Amino acid sequence: MAYQALYREWRPQTFDDLVGQSIITQTLKHAIMQQKVSHAYLFTGPRGTGKTSAAKIFAKAINCEHSTNGEPCNECDNCKGITEGRINDVLEIDAASNNGVEEIRDIRDKVKYAPTQVPYKVYIIDEVHMLSTGAFNALLKTLEEPPEHVIFILATTEPHKIPATIISRTQRFDFKRINTRDIEQRLAYILQEKNISFDGQVLKIVARSAEGGMRDALSILDQLISFSDGTLSVADALEVTGSLTSQMMDDYFFACFHSDTQKSLELVDSMLNEGKESNRIVENLLIHCRDILMYQQAPRVVESQLPSISESFKSLSEAIDSRVLYQWIEELNEMQKNMKFTSQPSIYLEVLTIKLSEIMAVRPKKQVDNASTESVKPTDIKGENYQELVQKIQQLEKKLETLQENRSLQQEKKVKSSSSKAKQPLYKVPTERIFQVLENATKEHLVNVRDVWVDLLQLLSVTQRAMLKACEPVAASETGLVIAFDYDILCQKASNDEELQQAVYNSLNRLIGYTPSLISIPKDSWQELRQQFISQTDRTHDSDENKVEQVEEDVLISEAKKMFGEQNIQIIED
Incomplete structure (x- = not known):
């Protein structure tokens, strides 16, 4: 007999197997x-949680000749x-490929006839949300x-796409994701039945990768058995699932915690x-971040x-x-x-790494206090000076509290005073240089740069590419290129990074023969600067027109004086 996949070989045949x-x-x-x-029944829930299997078991149980406690005998x-699949009265229909009106009308016509082989005619319509x-x-x-x-059993992973008129005519059962512990127990049972040796930690890796789906877990296990040399090891499980080792993730988060952007990017690479x-x-x-947070609150879990x-x-x-x-979880999720x-x-992923590295990681105060108290214990101090040392420590603690209160008051005053003033930008925008570029900027130059921007990123190093991913070119002239960054700190870094500017210069020269000087600007300031430039240009244009009108007026007056004589001319101001 041909090989059968695990999820087919170990498909539940009774309700207790689910x-x-x-x-x-x-x-x-x-x-x-x-x-x-x-x-009519409606089975909903994520993939691989047993909806279709439950429908088939139910069809067997109601048609079983020797049903016991609601279970089919399977004999x-x-x-x-x-x-x-030999009973014509139990039909499994795939709604994804039979979603037309004609197929459903055919079912509607055939339900009138009584079943020929079993007591109940059962229609199992899988992925019913695909119907038109x-x-x-x-x-x-x-x-x-x-x-x-006749009994209808509708199964779907997307119940929100089913009309309310259909749902109201069925009994709805919501299948939930299977927890990792239940998946581990089922996988262990299957491996023991097949006499395959395995490391107990392998089951946890496979169960977490399955994301609550038993079919996914069995498919991963099937692949892992084929990949391994007879014994299922943790290394093989990590390789097959594509998961990261705990040490790799620990190193990554330590680098981000210490704001070591270069090391964290190297780890990503x-x-x-x-x-x-x-x-x-x-x-x-994201899961590792959750594990760290949970471990701080409930280590045993x-x-x-x-x-x-x-x-x-x-x-x-x-x-x-x-x-x-x-903050990390929010950034990872987004x-x-x-x-x-x-x-x-x-x-x-590279941009995300830079963001995580820029978040200030502060060690909790309670841990510092614990460390300080553990370093000096009363039992370590003996002799007559013990009480004197205790008094001195108490005095120092009072002074420290006083200093902290004074410091907090000073900080509140600073906050109040600074709130009345405009916040100083982290990056000083080179307005004059940007206006020079805008005076000679053309749409053609900007379009040429944007067309090759993705190719330019591929020519840069990992760090440079990650930095420029958070920006876009907004203006270009023959000699200058203005790029707008999402964050002020990246804008500051780019303007001070001569190596990055030279790399962009060489890459653009290589791609389109364009050799501009690079000017960085925060994206929030771009529209304001652009509007200032437009307003300034309009004022200059109006001033030039006034000068022309004044010159024309002076010429007319001089000609009139020549024709009629100066004594006969009277100039009246409007």
Whole structure:
């Protein structure tokens, strides 16, 4: 017999085999035992959580000749026929490829006929949200009043696309994502049945990569078995799933914590060179951030979920303030959304790394206090001077509190005084240089630069590329190029980076023969500067017109004096 994939070989055949859906299976079994089977059901939930499997088990259970406690026996002809797909009265229809009105009308016509092989005719419509509006309308009446011998089971991953009129005519069951512990237990059972040796930490890696889907977990396990040499190891699991090692993520976050942008970018570059996908890297970093935050609050919960807890992970959780982790999680989550709509996710990953490195990481005050108190313990001090030292420490603590209060008052005064003044920009904009470029700027130069901008980024180093990804060219002349940055700090760095300016100069010369001087500007200041330049140009133009009018007026007066005599001319001002 040909090889069969694990998710097909180990497909649940009874309600008890379904993992992580105990509430749904118990409800369905009780409905069968009490003979309160509805005419239509709607199974919703993420992929690989058992919707179609539950529908087939339900079809077997209601048609089983020897059903016990709502479970199919899987031994009678009806059960075997449904499992093998030989019973014509149990039909599984893929709505993605049969979504037209004609297919649904055909079903509507055939439901009138009684089943020929089993007591109930069951229609399982998978991915029902793919049906067209006309098909839903054709199904509506039949779904509302079907014959007594017909049961409809609709399955979908996107219930919000199903009309409310359809949902209201069904019993809805929401299948939830399967937790990692249940997936681990199921995988361990399968590997033991197949006599395959494995490392216990492998199951945690596979379960977390499956994201709550049992079918995904079995597919990953199938691939891992083929990849390994007989024993499933952690290294093989990380390689197959594309996940990062805990040490790699710890090193990355330590570099970001210490604002070591260069090292963090080098780590990202090494991850990409190892074949890790940018989307997968961000996903792993986001989960690792969550693990650190959870470990600070509930260590036992994280210890039960992670394959292992390293010393570097513990050090990281002790060093990083939770507020910094909140900011990191927000940045990672936002970047994960943006990366879904780009063709170059690696650039977004590099920009993200720079952002994380710029966030100030502050060690929590309580940890500093704990460290100071642990370094000097009362039991370590002996002798007559103990009470004297205690008094001195108390005096120093009072002085320290007084100084802190004074300092906080001074800071409040500074904040109040600074709030009345305009904030000074982090970067001083070179207005004169920008106006010089704008005087000679042309659309042709700007279009040429924008056309080769993506190619230019590929010619730069990793650090330079990440920096320029956060900017765009906004004006260009024969000798100058103005680029607008999203952040003032990157604008400041770019203006001071002579190596970057030379690299852009050489790259543009190589691509289009254009050799401008690079001028950086914050994006927030660009529109204001542009408007200033336009206003200044308009005033200059108006002044020139007034001078021409004055000259023309003087010529007319002199000609009139020659013709009529100066004594006969009287000039009246308007």
